Amino acid sequence: MTGETPFDRRLKVPVTNLQKKVFSREKVSVSLDARVGDEGVVYLGEHGDLRLEAWMESSPDGIRVKGRIEGSISVHCTRCLEEYRHRLDLAVDEFYRRPGLGAVGPEGRRLRETEVLEDDDYVIHEGAVDLNLLVNDNVMTRLPIKRLCDEACRGLCPRCGKNLNQGDCRCVVEETDPRLEVLRDLLEEEGRE
Numbered sequence: 001m002t003g004e005t006p007f008d009r010r011l012k013v014p015v016t017n018l019q020k021k022v023f024s025r026e027k028v029s030v031s032l033d034a035r036v037g038d039e040g041v042v043y044l045g046e047h048g049d050l051r052l053e054a055w056m057e058s059s060p061d062g063i064r065v066k067g068r069i070e071g072s073i074s075v076h077c078t079r080c081l082e083e084y085r086h087r088l089d090l091a092v093d094e095f096y097r098r099p100g101l102g103a104v105g106p107e108g109r110r111l112r113e114t115e116v117l118e119d120d121d122y123v124i125h126e127g128a129v130d131l132n133l134l135v136n137d138n139v140m141t142r143l144p145i146k147r148l149c150d151e152a153c154r155g156l157c158p159r160c161g162k163n164l165n166q167g168d169c170r171c172v173v174e175e176t177d178p179r180l181e182v183l184r185d186l187l188e189e190e191g192r193e
């Protein structure tokens, strides 16, 4: 992988010892500072308040990682585009299978080679589980589409682009919508009858 940072590496947790003893458990606990970029989670440093705490448990077929991602992550407000800290509290539960094994279906049935999803990256690689994958998948798929710095965020002026949370702009905002005008006319007519 190109451009791998120390933090990417930090989330690659060795599981060779764990694999030697089936049903043994080991706790993993990492703190990170992170933000959401266009391509996914980007790590900013080690001392953030985004915490991943999970138990890794070995089974004959691989390693189950079950725990929580909790804390805050920087995201852009969808209304005013400013960055803010978004609170997260996600239960996570993923299974990293042993390389060479077919993926396991929901009923525990071994999937045939052709049924294995191409994007199934949850495989133990070089004796480690890559928790970047788990963090990225869970954060990116479970963040709300509408992310607001504040429920009352006023957003940007559609005309001049000024952030209205920082004060009004000089644009005259036309409040009337032609469809509302029609409705108003109808209501007025009704009132007259």
Ligand SMILES: [Zn+2]
Binding pocket: 077, 078, 079, 080, 081, 082, 148, 149, 150, 153, 154, 155
């Ligand atoms: Zn905002």
Ligand SMILES: [Zn+2]
Binding pocket: 157, 158, 159, 160, 161, 162, 169, 170, 171
């Ligand atoms: Zn304006």
